[in-house]
Amino acid sequence: MKSPFPGMDPYLEQKWGEVHTSLIVYARNQLNAQLPDDLQATIEQYVAVQVEDEFSHSLRPDVHVVEESGRRFQTVKGDVTVAESWVLPMVPRTERHVSIVDLGGKAITAVEFVSPWNKVGVNGQERYARKQANYLAAGINLVEIDLVRQGSYVLAAPGEMIPDALRTPYLVCVYRNETPDQVEVFRVPLRERLPNIPVPLRGGEPDAVVQLQPLIDDCYRDGRHYRTDYRVEPKPPLSKEDAAWADALLREQGFRA
Numbered sequence: 001m002k003s004p005f006p007g008m009d010p011y012l013e014q015k016w017g018e019v020h021t022s023l024i025v026y027a028r029n030q031l032n033a034q035l036p037d038d039l040q041a042t043i044e045q046y047v048a049v050q051v052e053d054e055f056s057h058s059l060r061p062d063v064h065v066v067e068e069s070g071r072r073f074q075t076v077k078g079d080v081t082v083a084e085s086w087v088l089p090m091v092p093r094t095e096r097h098v099s100i101v102d103l104g105g106k107a108i109t110a111v112e113f114v115s116p117w118n119k120v121g122v123n124g125q126e127r128y129a130r131k132q133a134n135y136l137a138a139g140i141n142l143v144e145i146d147l148v149r150q151g152s153y154v155l156a157a158p159g160e161m162i163p164d165a166l167r168t169p170y171l172v173c174v175y176r177n178e179t180p181d182q183v184e185v186f187r188v189p190l191r192e193r194l195p196n197i198p199v200p201l202r203g204g205e206p207d208a209v210v211q212l213q214p215l216i217d218d219c220y221r222d223g224r225h226y227r228t229d230y231r232v233e234p235k236p237p238l239s240k241e242d243a244a245w246a247d248a249l250l251r252e253q254g255f256r257a
Contacts, residue, residue, distance in 0.1 A: 039108065044099040097110055146170055168189045
């Protein structure tokens with residue numbers, strides 16, 4: 001069963017952790033079906049590491065070490081006993097993206113599906129901005145796909161230069177290392193089918209393509225998101241105009257009475 005929405009289903013944002021994981025896997029598979037034999041799309045995993053109150057570059061972990069949770073802790077200072085606390089571990093957030101690499105492991109292109117934790121909160125935004133800057137400084141092509149409405153704008157394209165006609169609920173940004181003085185921005189309206197996005201490779205090679213709509217359709221089907229309760233409003237809420245459009249659409253298809 002397909003989503004009642006023609007393109008991005010705004011209700012999927014509420015289950016973004018699962019959706020994001022699926023998008024990464026499906027995009028990797030879709031790209032590998034197109035790439036030349038000496039390139040490979042892989043899933044890269046990083047954790048954000050804090051050093052002296054600043055986040056260092058993200059690191060690929062060899063081993064995850066997690067402290068046992070649920071430990072009780074109580075302190076005594078002189079004759080004063082501080083209230084007992086329940087100590088829980090701080091687990092670093094795992095961040096994944098698709099990386100296209102050559103046979104020697106050199107990164108050619110990174111494909112990022114932007115998440116709420118990249119856009120909400122100062123630390124998340126700053127951490128993503130540093131990751132973004134590292135890609136560009138290393139001469140890596142970057143494809144940023146933003147299918148979440150919550151949070152602040154974080155794409156590489158200067159937000160203030162985006163014309164009103166391109167300011168859709170979702171956006172895609174493509175940076176090509178061959179033309180470092182420009183970026184491409186793709187509009188992604190709520191009410192239209194998701195577009196196909198070019199994925200730059202090495203100089204002189206034709207682009208690969210990420211077909212976004214099949215990816216979302218697969219996420220929706222395989223995650224059984226057809227069980228979504230469309231009688232309630234999505235979070236975050238839609239604009240007044242989009243909410244009215246969505247209400248009519250859902251009623252027409254029998255998802256609302």
